[in-house]
Amino acid sequence: MDVRDCHQGYHQGMVRWQPDSRNRLEQAALALYAERGFDDTTVAQISERAGLTERTFFRHFSDKREVLFGGAGALQDLLVGAVADAPPSAAPLDAVARALDAVGAVFADRREFARIRQRIITGSVELQERELIKLATLSAAVADALRQRGVGDPAAGLTGEVAVAVFRVAFEQWVGGTDRRDLTQLMRVGLDELRSVTSGA
Amino acid sequence: MDVRDCHQGYHQGMVRWQPDSRNRLEQAALALYAERGFDDTTVAQISERAGLTERTFFRHFSDKREVLFGGAGALQDLLVGAVADAPPSAAPLDAVARALDAVGAVFADRREFARIRQRIITGSVELQERELIKLATLSAAVADALRQRGVGDPAAGLTGEVAVAVFRVAFEQWVGGTDRRDLTQLMRVGLDELRSVTSGA
Numbered sequence: 001m002d003v004r005d006c007h008q009g010y011h012q013g014m015v016r017w018q019p020d021s022r023n024r025l026e027q028a029a030l031a032l033y034a035e036r037g038f039d040d041t042t043v044a045q046i047s048e049r050a051g052l053t054e055r056t057f058f059r060h061f062s063d064k065r066e067v068l069f070g071g072a073g074a075l076q077d078l079l080v081g082a083v084a085d086a087p088p089s090a091a092p093l094d095a096v097a098r099a100l101d102a103v104g105a106v107f108a109d110r111r112e113f114a115r116i117r118q119r120i121i122t123g124s125v126e127l128q129e130r131e132l133i134k135l136a137t138l139s140a141a142v143a144d145a146l147r148q149r150g151v152g153d154p155a156a157g158l159t160g161e162v163a164v165a166v167f168r169v170a171f172e173q174w175v176g177g178t179d180r181r182d183l184t185q186l187m188r189v190g191l192d193e194l195r196s197v198t199s200g201a
Numbered sequence: 202m203d204v205r206d207c208h209q210g211y212h213q214g215m216v217r218w219q220p221d222s223r224n225r226l227e228q229a230a231l232a233l234y235a236e237r238g239f240d241d242t243t244v245a246q247i248s249e250r251a252g253l254t255e256r257t258f259f260r261h262f263s264d265k266r267e268v269l270f271g272g273a274g275a276l277q278d279l280l281v282g283a284v285a286d287a288p289p290s291a292a293p294l295d296a297v298a299r300a301l302d303a304v305g306a307v308f309a310d311r312r313e314f315a316r317i318r319q320r321i322i323t324g325s326v327e328l329q330e331r332e333l334i335k336l337a338t339l340s341a342a343v344a345d346a347l348r349q350r351g352v353g354d355p356a357a358g359l360t361g362e363v364a365v366a367v368f369r370v371a372f373e374q375w376v377g378g379t380d381r382r383d384l385t386q387l388m389r390v391g392l393d394e395l396r397s398v399t400s401g402a
Contacts, residue, residue: 091398092398093398093399125334128334128337129330129331129333129334130330132330132333132334132337133326133329133330133333136329136333153374154370154371154374154387154390154391154394155394155397155398157370157373158366158367158370158391158394158395158398159398161362161363161366161369161370162362162363162366162395162398162399165359165362165363165366166359168362169355169358169359169362170355172358173354173355186355189355190355190359193355193356193359194359194363194399195399195400196356197292197293197294197356197359197360197363198294198363198395198396198399198400199396199399199400
């Protein structure tokens with residue numbers, strides 16, 4: 001820990017760790033990526049903008065790409081947890097529908113953040129690649145959670161892919177368009193559309 | 202063109218371009234990636250193994266990653282063409298089913314090549330990322346072909362994702378396992394499974 005990370009000061013003579021340094025680094029990075037572009041932003045600049053050291057940056061993130069993907073682990077836990085917690089009688093796609101509802105709730109108040117983040121990612125092939133790796137990991141995790149519910153293959157793998165496809169298509173509508181529906185609604189509509197498409201309607 | 206590209210010799214006094222240099226570069230690259238690993242193979246080594254120059258390599262491929270993904274353009278043309286050529290009355294998923302059959306036919310005699318290629322890609326995050334970008338591009342192209350058939354959104358986007366999901370899951374079974382069914386059969390089973398999953402069965 002570096003003393004520059006403590007400029008909110010001392011407390012009863014003890015150096016206190018600031019619990020919001022991660023959040024400050026995220027805000028600073030997002031602002032800089034939007035202002036200067038992702039490629040032209042350095043870790044040094046992000047740290048400086050956040051009033052923290054580079055050492056602190058690297059305690060939270062492995063590189064400057066990772067700042068944009070820090071939420072992927074939590075998203076995966078949420079999806080996997082919701083699939084696992086669905087009633088034993090729930091069909092695979094119903095378990096996925098519950099998981100997507102849980103995800104929608106978490107994103108509800110993050111549309112502006114998601115919009116800015118999406119613009120940054122769209123502007124860089126490197127970031128698009130990282131995004132796709134994260135989504136593929138998410139799909140594999142959902143498939144594994146379904147296998148643990150006794151779903152066989154290839155149904156588990158396909159349903160994992162479907163879950164991420166519905167999330168992804170709805171997410172793009174949500175951040176990209178002028179649609180006033182929230183992410184949960186858009187994902188529900190997506191699932192219904194998918195059911196309709198696959199039933200040959 | 203470099204004279205080293207012509208070691209099959211002169212023909213009636215004229216330097217003849219060898220139409221198989223691309224193929225030779227592919228074979229050399231695949232062999233070296235499998236022997237030494239992707240990261241430890243250079244363009245110079247690939248060119249030397251193929252008996253060609255680096256200049257020739259770069260006339261065919263933008264970098265050493267691209268050797269493994271040279272078929273993506275043809276695959277996309279095939280999928281998009283088959284979707285476009287489906288009878289006007291065909292439902293979106295039926296158009297996709299035809300396109301997947303066309304793809305399966307093309308891959309029929311390439312299982313060993315696909316197996317080696319897959320092992321190389323699985324061993325490198327950089328290659329997995331490129332693979333995912335290619336698959337995402339494929340999905341977007343199928344979605345666009347469906348839109349041109351009058352399919353609306355989000356159905357077009359979702360069906361594009363479904364097409365690639367079925368291809369991907371079947372492809373992994375085909376190259377990874379001991380399953381004796383061919384790619385076409387595995388994709389048909391996948392589509393049926395998907396229909397069954399989404400109908401809540």
